[in-house]
Amino acid sequence: MGATGKEKPKLYESGRRVDGRGLADLRGIKIESRVLNDADGSAYIEWGKNKILAGVYGPSECIPRHDQSLYRSVIKCRYNMAPFSGMEEHGRSGPSRRSKELSKVIKEAFESVIISENFPKTQIEIFVEVLQSDGGTRCAAVTAAAVALADAGIPMKDLISAVAVCKIDGHMAVDPGKEEDNFGESDMPIAFSPRTGEILLFQMDGLLSREELSEGISLARQASEKIRKIQVEAIAKVYQEPKEERFLVIK
């Protein structure tokens, strides 16, 4: 890889990663729920340098009608990157092939936890806007969207979270940053249902042995438990410190 054309830096040296983390350390994660007024549920996440906003509408009447199901609510998702989100050149607006794929896998992760049979003929829409990207946007998106769905009061079997693992200089590490994403040997985003331990989103590229795969999944599982705590705190905070105004404050 090395999409930026730069030399591959040393990714793991004397127990430290490029940004100084250990192999099982997450970047800093902050979640704020209920930041938008019109959306039924919303959440803003800062994960490393990632800044992502999720908004949820529904259950509402499913339009167009031919998308409707008589048996359940239809889950829709749009993952989108702002044209100013990247460090490199100005992006194009409108869906890319990448953002369409991510929209699909994010939607499918939620299809098994949202109790959609309660709302036949309706739709639940999940909108994710990546305002600033720094590697691992899909995992941060799933994590924020889960909080936004909870904020919207949509019944779910579990509060899901996602995190990626990577292989850097032969070592499995959790939550790759932009450089590790670009120059690492493998990248594997995973979303878990923490209650059952089931895997809801799973993608992988690069080369991994069977042992490395197991090590990666267990690293991700441990990390996702930490993320879940931050999600629960964000939801609780809305009720512990009720705000009069819904406001997105970015620091």
Next chain:
Amino acid sequence: MESINEIKRDVLSAVLAAGKRIDSRGMYDYRKIVVQPGILQNAEGSAMASIGKSQVMVGVKFDIAKPFLDRPKEGVLSTSADLLPLASHLFETGPPSEDAIELARVVDRGIRSSNTIDLESFYLEEEKVLALYVDIYVLDHDGNLIDCSSLAAMSALLSSRMPKIENGSIVRGEYSGKLPLKEHVVTCTFGKIGERMFLDPSLDEEKGMDCRLTLATTSTHLCAAQKGGWGTYSERDITELLDISTEKGKELRAML
């Protein structure tokens, strides 16, 4: 939908006739305004602005581009607006709506015609200029997106850093100072129902109003204007609103 707006108009005009507004503001008062500049690190410039419950983010990016054929010695300024579907149940996914295009063009005209940005200084070499992209990202819609967007855009431009150029390309993450700006452009948008005019229409007022007038001003001049809606303004209305814009512009500029 249309009958609801008819009812809204009836209620609004009854309240306005009594010299009041539905949220008990004065005729020429803004709702609460908050401006947060420099909120993103990857973009060369950024800001958020909110007016009442409307929230808008603006990101500024620089690229290298070819100049326009008719202006070979000038840089490119491009403004776009996204009415994000998460901002309102009224917004849908898909290509930009006419409202989004109008919003972007009105904000663009204010910035462009004030000459606040010296586009000639963006010339690099033959067939190579700097392009500046101003992207308006509407996050929450409660009316008067034009003023909210132009405030966010101006604040984002004020926070913008000039990219470092080496061998004809941009070195990302390194900067060569701030983006020089000559003027602080702000817009004031006025709604009108019957003969009554008011500043900063909320979404409820927008639904019921006959028309709106946006005036973009620098500290000395009117630099862009846009009328929207089916209603009409007299010449006196417009000069009166320009006087109010000039006064209110000072308040807005103080927030930048």
